[in-house]
Amino acid sequence: MSTSAKAPSRYPDTHRAALESEAIEIIREGIAVAARPVMLHSIGKDSCVLLHLARKAFWPAPPPMPLLHVDTTWKFRDMIAFRDRMAAETEVRLIVHTNREGVDAGITPFTHGSDHYTQVMKTVALRQALDAGRYDMILVGARRDEEKSRAKERIFSLRNARHKWDPKAQRPELWHLYNTRLKDGESLRISPLSNWSEADVWRYIAAEAIPIVPLYRAAERPVVERDGQLIMVDDDRIPLAPGEVPTRCRVRFRTLGCYPLTAAVESDADTLDAIIAETLATDHSEREGRLIDHDSEASMERKKREGYF
Amino acid sequence: MATTLRFVLCGSVDDGKSTLIGRILYDCRQVFTDQMQRVEEDSHRYGTQGGAPDLALLMDGLQDERRQGITIDVAYRGFRTPRRRFIVADAPGHEQYTRNMATGASTADAAVVMVDARKGILPQTARHTRIVAMFGVRHIVLAVNKMDLVAWDRGTFESIDAAYRTVAEEVGLAQVASFPVSALTGDNVTRRCAHTPWYREPGLLAHLEGLETEPPAARQPFRMPVQYVNRPNPDFRGYCGRIVAGDVLPGDRVRVTPAGTAAEVESIVVWQGTRDSATRGDSVTLTLKPDVAVSRGDVIVAAQDPLEAADQYRARLLWMGDEPLTVGRPYRLKLHTHEAGATVTRIRHRVDVEDGSELAATQLELNDLGVINLATNRPIPFAPFDESRELGGFILIDRATNATVGAGTITYSLMRAANVKWQDFDITGEVRADLKGQRARCLWLTGLSASGKSTVANLLERHLVSEGRHTYLLDGDNVRHGLNRDLGFTEADRVENIRRVAEVARLMVDAGLIVIVSFISPFQSERDFARSLFDKDEFMEIFVDASVETCARRDPKGLYTKAKRGEIRNFTGVDSPYERPERPDLRLDTEKLSPEECVELVIERLV
Ligand SMILES: Nc1nc2c(ncn2[C@@H]2O[C@H](COP(=O)(O)OP(=O)(O)OP(=O)(O)O)[C@@H](O)[C@H]2O)c(=O)[nH]1
Ligand SMILES: [Mg+2]
Numbered sequence: 001m002s003t004s005a006k007a008p009s010r011y012p013d014t015h016r017a018a019l020e021s022e023a024i025e026i027i028r029e030g031i032a033v034a035a036r037p038v039m040l041h042s043i044g045k046d047s048c049v050l051l052h053l054a055r056k057a058f059w060p061a062p063p064p065m066p067l068l069h070v071d072t073t074w075k076f077r078d079m080i081a082f083r084d085r086m087a088a089e090t091e092v093r094l095i096v097h098t099n100r101e102g103v104d105a106g107i108t109p110f111t112h113g114s115d116h117y118t119q120v121m122k123t124v125a126l127r128q129a130l131d132a133g134r135y136d137m138i139l140v141g142a143r144r145d146e147e148k149s150r151a152k153e154r155i156f157s158l159r160n161a162r163h164k165w166d167p168k169a170q171r172p173e174l175w176h177l178y179n180t181r182l183k184d185g186e187s188l189r190i191s192p193l194s195n196w197s198e199a200d201v202w203r204y205i206a207a208e209a210i211p212i213v214p215l216y217r218a219a220e221r222p223v224v225e226r227d228g229q230l231i232m233v234d235d236d237r238i239p240l241a242p243g244e245v246p247t248r249c250r251v252r253f254r255t256l257g258c259y260p261l262t263a264a265v266e267s268d269a270d271t272l273d274a275i276i277a278e279t280l281a282t283d284h285s286e287r288e289g290r291l292i293d294h295d296s297e298a299s300m301e302r303k304k305r306e307g308y309f
Numbered sequence: 310m311a312t313t314l315r316f317v318l319c320g321s322v323d324d325g326k327s328t329l330i331g332r333i334l335y336d337c338r339q340v341f342t343d344q345m346q347r348v349e350e351d352s353h354r355y356g357t358q359g360g361a362p363d364l365a366l367l368m369d370g371l372q373d374e375r376r377q378g379i380t381i382d383v384a385y386r387g388f389r390t391p392r393r394r395f396i397v398a399d400a401p402g403h404e405q406y407t408r409n410m411a412t413g414a415s416t417a418d419a420a421v422v423m424v425d426a427r428k429g430i431l432p433q434t435a436r437h438t439r440i441v442a443m444f445g446v447r448h449i450v451l452a453v454n455k456m457d458l459v460a461w462d463r464g465t466f467e468s469i470d471a472a473y474r475t476v477a478e479e480v481g482l483a484q485v486a487s488f489p490v491s492a493l494t495g496d497n498v499t500r501r502c503a504h505t506p507w508y509r510e511p512g513l514l515a516h517l518e519g520l521e522t523e524p525p526a527a528r529q530p531f532r533m534p535v536q537y538v539n540r541p542n543p544d545f546r547g548y549c550g551r552i553v554a555g556d557v558l559p560g561d562r563v564r565v566t567p568a569g570t571a572a573e574v575e576s577i578v579v580w581q582g583t584r585d586s587a588t589r590g591d592s593v594t595l596t597l598k599p600d601v602a603v604s605r606g607d608v609i610v611a612a613q614d615p616l617e618a619a620d621q622y623r624a625r626l627l628w629m630g631d632e633p634l635t636v637g638r639p640y641r642l643k644l645h646t647h648e649a650g651a652t653v654t655r656i657r658h659r660v661d662v663e664d665g666s667e668l669a670a671t672q673l674e675l676n677d678l679g680v681i682n683l684a685t686n687r688p689i690p691f692a693p694f695d696e697s698r699e700l701g702g703f704i705l706i707d708r709a710t711n712a713t714v715g716a717g718t719i720t721y722s723l724m725r726a727a728n729v730k731w732q733d734f735d736i737t738g739e740v741r742a743d744l745k746g747q748r749a750r751c752l753w754l755t756g757l758s759a760s761g762k763s764t765v766a767n768l769l770e771r772h773l774v775s776e777g778r779h780t781y782l783l784d785g786d787n788v789r790h791g792l793n794r795d796l797g798f799t800e801a802d803r804v805e806n807i808r809r810v811a812e813v814a815r816l817m818v819d820a821g822l823i824v825i826v827s828f829i830s831p832f833q834s835e836r837d838f839a840r841s842l843f844d845k846d847e848f849m850e851i852f853v854d855a856s857v858e859t860c861a862r863r864d865p866k867g868l869y870t871k872a873k874r875g876e877i878r879n880f881t882g883v884d885s886p887y888e889r890p891e892r893p894d895l896r897l898d899t900e901k902l903s904p905e906e907c908v909e910l911v912i913e914r915l916v
Contacts, residue, residue, distance in 0.1 A: 015313060015394065017590075018590060020592070021590055022592075024592035028536045028537045028550075029646075032536055055580070056579070056580040058539060058541075058549075059578065059579070059580045059594070060541055060545060060547075060578070061540075061541030062541075144386070144387070145386070145387055147370075148367075148368075148370030149370045149371060150370075151368075151370055151385055151386055152382050152383070152384050154412075167371050167381075167382065168381065170382060170409070171712065172408040172411060172629055172713045172716065173412050173415075173713075174411065174412060174415040174704050174713070175415045175699070175702045176416075176699070177643050177644075177704045179704060194385070195387065283341055283342045284342055285343055285344055301370070301371060302372075
């Protein structure tokens with residue numbers, strides 16, 4: 001089945017205003033009761049929207065929590081540059097954490113397979129950083145439309161002392177009343193963007209002129225094809241087969257992560273309007289570009305049970 | 310363009326809820342190609358339609374759900390048609406997961422109740438209908454599903470429709486729109502059905518597209534619960550919250566409830582500026598003039614329309630705890646942004662989910678619905694749930710496990726605490742304590758029978774008195790024979806016993822005394838309740854610790870021997886549990902320390 005005939009219809013701004021007000025309410029609710037709050041920041045579009053909303057929620061004060069970025073050392077160079085510029089220009093404190101043991105053990109996405117690599121450099125790294133900060137309220141930019149197990153997750157989602165999610169023991173979540181009671185070591189992952197769609201995020205970025213990493217816009221970039229996916233040659237750590245030469249293609253990214261694990265899509269959309277139009281017309285999900293989701297059936301759910309973001 | 314419609318799919322297990330929403334998504338072209346490929350692959354493995362795409366798999370996203378072919382937890386999915394945006398909550402039908410269904414129902418504007426045409430109305434159908442009615446969902450859509458399996462028989466549809474209307478009317482749901490459908494094929498859902506010439510209405514989806522959710526409400530008075538106080542510097546103090554009713558302009562006269570303080574709205578602060586007005590649904594920050602005291606949990610309201618505050622209510626309750634609800638047991642209550650201690654003082658009745666009759670009950674079990682009297686430990690501003698979901702819906706949280714165990718809706722207040730205003734006495738507890746040259750305290754000794762509580766308590770009081778302190782000792786004997794003479798040893802009575810002792814201790818502390826309480830008090834939730842009555846430094850939980858074996862060996866009154874012989878029932882440590890304090894302020898190990906050493910440790914902490 002194809003969905004390419006979807007008509008981009010005009011919805012009133014009340015929809016955007018309602019999403020914004022709801023997200024701000026959720027952010028404030030988490031922060032109001034937090035002893036040690038933090039906001040996870042992946043440098044992606046959702047994280048940028050979340051940060052923007054936090055600044056709105058607490059204006060004229062700066063957001064009362066630090067940002068935490070888990071750096072796998074394999075992010076796109078443009079992402080890191082964007083992150084450092086943002087940290088320099090804004091009033092929020094940025095904490096960057098890398099799993100040094102993983103780096104020392106030589107774990108890379110090329111040598112160890114995406115599953116093991118993700119486990120060590122993302123899941124374990126995140127756990128290390130969260131343990132070090134002993135955070136109780138953890139704001140994240142997750143959306144329910146991203147993936148089928150996320151559609152099942154509460155807005156305030158309980159994690160045990162080992163950061164594990166138990167999908168069979170979620171707390172009921174009535175109205176806008178969030179139970180934020182925690183025992184030692186437990187934490188809550190709070191998703192203010194739960195009810196947003198990918199298109200909502202893009203429309204909001206356009207309406208609020210939120211800066212985003214340039215990789216989201218189409219440009220000519222060097223890519224190679226791997227298993228039918230376009231992988232950008234972001235630096236020379238990517239092993240090329242003998243005789244393999246990167247080709248230059250007009251591509252952009254719908255989602256950003258580690259460059260060896262994030263596929264580009266061919267596109268001409270280099271303005272926000274064009275990106276929104278493309279988002280509304282596409283017949284593939286955003287997650288298709290994430291290589292880690294395909295590894296096994298229900299892989300996201302399993303990763304989340306283990307504490308993955 | 311109509312507003313986003315939030316609706317919940319409910320009904321009994323296997324009636325076709327997930328299939329229906331899968332069908333709608335598919336027909337509205339809201340399924341991405343790669344998602345559909347995955348469904349097709351999964352259908353061979355888990356599908357219930359002989360390898361044909363099982364559209365329920367679009368919604369049943371958890372591994373266990375796919376394996377078992379049922380929905381366990383609610384899934385939320387946004388989608389849109391050319392006419393409207395929707396957020397659907399696909400609820401589980403299985404009784405075991407009723408609390409997850411309630412989660413989905415609580416935020417819904419409309420409910421689609423599914424019934425399997427072959428089975429008719431089941432107890433779960435009725436239970437779900439009662440829950441959506443209790444939660445104020447006014448638009449009910451009955452989908453008589455699997456009509457393909459009963460050859461689209463008109464009589465079957467009409468008799469289920471009639472039976473359902475009886476249930477709906479009884480719970481006060483006047484508006485029900487019914488559809489004979491097949492979720493599997495989409496007939497009468499997204500398209501007209503060729504087999505039902507006798508049914509001429511447009512399909513179920515078209516009906517949802519046209520639903521008016523918010524009747525143009527008469528102007529409501531302004532209400533905003535305060536979530537957060539924003540004080541970046543001494544010059545700015547803003548009150549953050551989301552407006553739940555009415556609108557607000559700078560210059561409006563407001564009142565801060567429950568205190569009742571009057572002020573004027575100085576400005577409506579938003580990102581990088583201010584606004585001229587704000588209305589229901591907006592998240593804003595208000596500054597007030599003069600800058601009166603406001604904290605989280607207060608509600609800022611229009612001055613001319615004050616909001617009631619109460620500490621006793623009549624309410625409906627859906628019990629979601631694995632342990633039954635016990636009258637008198639302290640819980641935590643959350644109502645808008647307000648948290649307080651609460652107890653259910655009476656279960657007026659339990660509701661029979663099938664026929665709605667009122668049954669006498671001393672407990673509410675998992676998934677029971679009931680009507681209760683509720684008391685909070687301080688007055689809270691509220692509105693009846695019928696007037697405001699935001700100011701009248703509450704949850705109860707178990708103090709020991711932190712689980713969300715109850716969902717309630719306030720019907721009305723039983724006593725107008727707002728009218729029985731607390732006297733502002735000139736003489737405070739602090740003044741009384743000062744006069745005695747001491748700081749008033751509650752020293753709460755908990756531990757097994759024969760652990761040494763009484764010995765330590767006696768010695769401690771003697772020591773304090775010898776230093777010129779004013780004290781009082783509350784223990785089982787002097788309380789059981791008088792104040793609590795009417796109480797036995799059932800769980801409910803033991804809870805009430807501790808509640809009274811804690812309240813008496815509080816009054817005595819307010820009188821300026823150092824109160825020593827010596828009670829087994831085996832449950833953490835009771836001790837937490839006692840703690841909640843006092844200021845932070847006033848209360849000390851002291852764990853008098855000795856193992857059951859040691860205590861049984863000491864057995865000064867021969868009680869352990871009797872309990873072991875079964876002559877005494879519910880004896881703590883023998884056939885009734887003792888929950889060791891999780892975080893006592895002080896632990897006295899009476900197996901190692903002498904009573905004198907124990908007293909010394911307490912005194913050290915007091916100075
Ligand atoms: N023939 C026929 N089968 C249907 C129809 N609707 C659903 N089914 C089948 O009924 C079974 C249960 O469907 P589900 O959609 O999983 O039921 P559910 O109401 O979501 O169940 P729970 O969420 O577990 O309460 C599946 O095998 C469906 O394929 C229908 O209209 N006709
Ligand atoms: Mg289902």
